[in-house]
Amino acid sequence: MSEGMQQIQIVQNEDEWLEDQVRRSVFVASWDKVIDKIIDPLYNWGRRNSVWPIGFGLACCAIEMICTSASRFDISRFGMELFRASPRQADLMIVSGTVTKKMLPAVVRLYNQMAEPKYVLAMGACASAGGPFKEGYNVVSGLDKFIPIDVYVPGCPPTPQALLNGLMTLQKKIDKQTIREAAWYKKGQAEAIPDPVLGPDLIDARRAEEITMLAHAPDQLATRAIKIQTKAETKHEKK
């Protein structure tokens, strides 16, 4: 067969041919397919590449966060260089440092003020679990006791590379989201996290009744603590 000549196909079954043509040129889909194949990927693609963090430095980790946004590590490659001063314009809260009890009401309020969809990245040991300062009387041992956290980045402080890895992990998480399950597309308003109160010590408003009950029942309170041996007791036992 020479070039330029069209190959003529002989149609054996007209129905099959018609179906094939329809499949090729007409988009037939269910609502599910539209969501899975078009809306979700499009939304997620946009979202993952324009995560705007709130410019919110808490402690040492904030300096590494600044280094990440500077020229060498260049956070702009991920579309995240726009550090917003206002929580209303931000999508991501990078909790960069120790959250103290005195600071916690402000952190929770900032989280509540952020517009959905919102993500939280706990940067460093302190924000994740209290870190080296966990035993301190003014330190919250892990912000996840109060607000939901999407990505934890270990380190004290995490290097900029570690933070970038955390941000890429967040992107992967965003990729897997679907509008059918995302909390912010559910009916009704999302409930704000109640502000913790600074009393004689930090009061988690959600636990206020439990605290009151326990404070009035010292016997019950005592049974809740697991005692471990102090060094002196261990020494004494060995003798």
Add this chain to the structure above:
Amino acid sequence: MAVNAPPAETKPLSANDPQTIAEQIKTKFPDALESASAQGIVIKRDHLLEVARHLRESLTFDYLNNVTSVDFPDRFEVVYHVSSIDRGGAPLTLKVNAARENPVVPSLVPVYRGADFQEREVYDMMGIRFDGHPYLRRILMWDGFEGYPLRKDYHEPYFEDEKKPFGTRWDQGHHVIAEDRNPWHDNVQYPANFDAVAFKAQIDTVREQTLPDVSPTRLKTEKMILNIGPQHPSTHGVLRLKTTLDGETIVGVEPVLGYLHRNHEKIGERNTYLGNIPFTDRLDYFTSMNNNHAYVIGVEKLMGLRVPERAEYIRVIMAELTRVISHMALMGFMYNDLGAFYTPLIYALEERELVLDMFEAASGSRMMCNYMRFGGVARDLPDGFLDKAKHLVEERFPRVLDELETYLTGNEIFLARTKGVGVISREDAINYSTAGPVLRGSGAKYDVRRAEPYSIYDRFDFDIPVGTAGDVRDRFLMRLWEARQSLRILKQALKDIPAGEIMTGKKNYQIRVPKGEVYGRGENPKGELGFYIVSDGTPNPYRYHIRAPSFINLTALDRMSKGYKVADLIIILGSHDVVMGEVDR
């Protein structure tokens, strides 16, 4: 002084000798002294104010370095360190005893304004009341917090044992996490019969501010309270400023601190001496090497350790490199505060990265170096470190500093915004106990590296730049000039660094520190960083107090910004170079 002279023994100048001073006080106030020794002069409570006034006015002890307190089993002891700006030398230690029950001590604020925040801190942490203090409120913790944390009988919720290292956490065959050891299953504790449901938090109040009379024909306007922070892009961390405004004019600024109070001192008193070194890294997280340096100097003084030559040089090289990058970064941050977002800062951070790489090679970590040890440094310098450092110090950094000077110091907007703004006079700067570039920017030539030379700073040839106007521009220029002087020191140190040991004796986890007390200090890029350590001979410090320069510098913020416009407040604060890790500790 010759560059290679043997290290001089640091003797206190006779004018600062406690015995001599005690004699002089005795002749003036016969019954004011309780005792006097090399450890300090103990003054009777009722005479403290007049003795302090006499020291300041007649004996030229015009600078209050540090105020702290120690909780002894039978009494509280309030400790003051005073020194003279012109004379220098080791600071003089004054002490006052307070009863365990209802401790009250006269406030020194009428004599030294710099005592303001420090006394509030003592009140907050130990519950010692200061009679005559204008605004005695909690400063690091919030009002209404239960207990005085630095008292020895205060146990935090996660209390495990008095001293580290702790016993096993596996005595039940599995690890018991801190949350389970506490009955509330969180880092909290409440008094008995506490009603959390009915509890109402206290209402925030503002310190009464008065405006100096500007003009009698001024329009009568109502004062407005403007809250800045704790989350604000230009407060350099989690600082909060309760600002009282009259129109746009600042009537008063009240810094609210403690949003990053991480309990360094309480944790430090439980740690071993060695275990505190990584915590000092996290004080002023820009300058971890300098923090290490000041702390090990304090403990070495107490132990009487001598450091090998090479280690001293390594320490100085690390400390000065830190100073250069800290000052460079600050110049960028100040431009950030002026509205030049990020561009100058990115240039500064680019240089910082080069130094951080070297720190990482030497110590293993970019920021939290944890590099110095008692009697030396942790590791020797890696191969090629000195060549890289020489390249940076001799070629790259001078060029970069020239560039920064060309582009940043002559900028018209910069001059309009900074010249004559945030002025503080020399007298006020001294009286408010400011330190570092803030103090020197006002013309007081006081640098711990010269006033009480530590390490081997007495061998290097360098100047202490001083400003003249005491405004924001001078404080900005101070950073530039000081970075240049640091380069001078670095050039000499890199040339002279000898080979040899880097550590005296063996590496030791558990050092023995003899009984005694010491105030070890070093010149941080932010000012005088001091460590007041009381040792009782055990492996843990009995008292571990940090004299944080940025914290005390903030005392003067109100004085500096009064009468200026609210837009100036940000740059005035920026010129302080506050780092909240150090302010709140």
